[in-house]
Amino acid sequence: MIRRIGTLGVLSLVLPLASGGCGDEAGGSGEVQSATAVALLTSGPVSDAGWHAGAYEGLQRIGDSLGLRVSHQQTRTPADFDEAFLSYAEAGYGLIFGHGFEYQDAAERAAKQYPDATFVVSSGARYSDNVVPLIFHLNEAAYLAGIAAGSITRAEVLGMVGGVEIPPVRGTFLAFRAGVEVVRPGATVLETFTGSWDDVSAAKEAAAAQLRRGADVLIHNVDAASFGVFQAVREARAAGRGAWAFGMNRDQNDVAPDVIVGSAVIDVPAVFLQVARQWRSGTLAGPLHSGLESGTVDFVPNPLLPGIVPAAAEARIASARQEIADGRLQVPEIRYLEDEEAGDGGSSGGRGRAQPSG
Amino acid sequence: MTVRWGAALRPAGQAAAALVATLAVAAALLAIGGHSPVEAFSALVRGAFGSWNRFASFTLVQATPLLLTGLAVAIAFKAGVWNIGAEGQLYAGALAGVAVAVSFPGAAGASGLWLLPVALLAAAAAGALWAAVPAAMKTRLGVGEVITTLLMNFVALFLAQYLVQGPLQEARGVFNQTDEIPAAAALPSLLPGSRLHAGFLLGVVLAGAAWLYMTRTPGGFRMRAVGASTRAAEASGRFAAQPVTWLAFLVSGALAGLAGWVQVAGVTGRMYEGLSPGWGYTAIAVALLARLNPAAVVPAAVVFGALSAGGGAMQRDAGVPEAWVRGTEALLILAVLAVDRGLEAARRRRG
Numbered sequence: 001m002i003r004r005i006g007t008l009g010v011l012s013l014v015l016p017l018a019s020g021g022c023g024d025e026a027g028g029s030g031e032v033q034s035a036t037a038v039a040l041l042t043s044g045p046v047s048d049a050g051w052h053a054g055a056y057e058g059l060q061r062i063g064d065s066l067g068l069r070v071s072h073q074q075t076r077t078p079a080d081f082d083e084a085f086l087s088y089a090e091a092g093y094g095l096i097f098g099h100g101f102e103y104q105d106a107a108e109r110a111a112k113q114y115p116d117a118t119f120v121v122s123s124g125a126r127y128s129d130n131v132v133p134l135i136f137h138l139n140e141a142a143y144l145a146g147i148a149a150g151s152i153t154r155a156e157v158l159g160m161v162g163g164v165e166i167p168p169v170r171g172t173f174l175a176f177r178a179g180v181e182v183v184r185p186g187a188t189v190l191e192t193f194t195g196s197w198d199d200v201s202a203a204k205e206a207a208a209a210q211l212r213r214g215a216d217v218l219i220h221n222v223d224a225a226s227f228g229v230f231q232a233v234r235e236a237r238a239a240g241r242g243a244w245a246f247g248m249n250r251d252q253n254d255v256a257p258d259v260i261v262g263s264a265v266i267d268v269p270a271v272f273l274q275v276a277r278q279w280r281s282g283t284l285a286g287p288l289h290s291g292l293e294s295g296t297v298d299f300v301p302n303p304l305l306p307g308i309v310p311a312a313a314e315a316r317i318a319s320a321r322q323e324i325a326d327g328r329l330q331v332p333e334i335r336y337l338e339d340e341e342a343g344d345g346g347s348s349g350g351r352g353r354a355q356p357s358g
Numbered sequence: 359m360t361v362r363w364g365a366a367l368r369p370a371g372q373a374a375a376a377l378v379a380t381l382a383v384a385a386a387l388l389a390i391g392g393h394s395p396v397e398a399f400s401a402l403v404r405g406a407f408g409s410w411n412r413f414a415s416f417t418l419v420q421a422t423p424l425l426l427t428g429l430a431v432a433i434a435f436k437a438g439v440w441n442i443g444a445e446g447q448l449y450a451g452a453l454a455g456v457a458v459a460v461s462f463p464g465a466a467g468a469s470g471l472w473l474l475p476v477a478l479l480a481a482a483a484a485g486a487l488w489a490a491v492p493a494a495m496k497t498r499l500g501v502g503e504v505i506t507t508l509l510m511n512f513v514a515l516f517l518a519q520y521l522v523q524g525p526l527q528e529a530r531g532v533f534n535q536t537d538e539i540p541a542a543a544a545l546p547s548l549l550p551g552s553r554l555h556a557g558f559l560l561g562v563v564l565a566g567a568a569w570l571y572m573t574r575t576p577g578g579f580r581m582r583a584v585g586a587s588t589r590a591a592e593a594s595g596r597f598a599a600q601p602v603t604w605l606a607f608l609v610s611g612a613l614a615g616l617a618g619w620v621q622v623a624g625v626t627g628r629m630y631e632g633l634s635p636g637w638g639y640t641a642i643a644v645a646l647l648a649r650l651n652p653a654a655v656v657p658a659a660v661v662f663g664a665l666s667a668g669g670g671a672m673q674r675d676a677g678v679p680e681a682w683v684r685g686t687e688a689l690l691i692l693a694v695l696a697v698d699r700g701l702e703a704a705r706r707r708r709g
Contacts, residue, residue: 073670074673079419079420079423087674091675101533125533164534
């Protein structure tokens, strides 16, 4: 025991020494003005070229455009969520994003303790005075991607590779399937969930299995593991097969420009910037919806692969986009905001949004 | 006198040199990554030890699952049972505890006092059960436990994945998580105003009990004897090794199972599939740092908890990305091990 305490003593003595004894000066991170500091938590790496990367870009844009101090932490477990929220709030960060439904509980706990700070939860389920959920209607863009995918499949077999089976992901797949059916009513749409957001080889295996089962167009919703899906499609093409992929969450067209026909995109940076502006002007109130109507969700074709999607399908996509934005066309979705999904077990087809996007 | 002091100081000097060298490497790597080492290290220290509340709420809370799983591994290893399965046993315990807790959503107040102890027992039993499979395979069939305990981890992870989107999913049926546990099942706070929960105290008490058992009782002696050499222990003819091995498996599994439920009951309030970032594996490093001494697992777990809490602060306050934080943490663990061994060498030479 005494030896152990000795080791601990050495550690705690030497670390401050190694830090040059100027922690206060170097810190600058003690108290910051609450109206000038914004923080972001992600549960995955911001190098995923997808869900987390979009959020990180949003944080950077807030810093650049509004001149605010920004900070980011990648959390590992639910235990880290509380620690990160409380630390940021304690340090005076006034606007704190938790980018994923998993942050809901911890955000609510921290919000009670720090009523002056605002906590924003992407895909959040509940809201209060200082807890604001962001609802991304990515399913609307996935529906348009489905029309494009249906128009280019020759095999009439398509595939969807998902990470963890959560409502926002199921919603995009439901809508993609509906989009495919608009142009190819009899097509088969395969669905696989790997159970992981970052297992690239599992995603590649799942994609390869779908390709072996005859699929020639794949879409994904697996975050960082999407590289595996694109690689599987690339290898199928190298082997002489016609196969295409679609990107998701962020504009991934430049991630694999040779195989991606287009991406279903959430313009997270624009949404985050909008949130920060509203927060500064004191008008931020939840929930905040983003869809085709607000222009922060869209299907973006790959400019490097023109002409892949037939002109007739492009026209169809354009008219569907307009109809959805106008509220004339209801895209299937999975609702997860608590007061919106009452009574339907969380899943519903063809219902309008309770609240239009701000 | 002077000569003796010099001889005693040399290994200590070597230990200090190892620490300084490792810190220099970590600092150099941070600098290469474009991060100020001074800022990064001071953020780490402030994050872990900046205030009493920070130490209790962050460092000790992060240390708690490592304390319990570290104990599990230390006891098993000491008895010669290479339990690599603390991670799976942790998940089994968390699932069992949650299953009990959410079955009684109305439990509250004085009439609900039984719920927490029952959930704790269920967690310990589930962890022990998870360890019993490799135990049976080892004692009956002679299958090495390194592979079986490891494989049982994957079974537990997939079981957790299935249960939180199946039978144990929240009543709303939306997200992959269980319902929130009732208040009666939650571990009470240890210090008002902090996040420190009674799970840490439980870990410290169990560490003390395990230390007493291992060093002061015949049962503990038998465990250590079997761990030192199963054959020699058997050849002594005084006792059979198998029951000792079984006991080590079961106790180890029970402790790891408690770690899982304690995390849910003390921190998260719900079960998620990604509950643990690999505590069951980090526990091996904790146990080795404590040299398999149950009492020493407490400070060893606190060191790792401090690194975890400080690592978060490195990201927040110094802008160091997660990957660099993890690398720095690993280097610091190496430094601590080097210093520890250096001081041990010094002690031996003196003695």
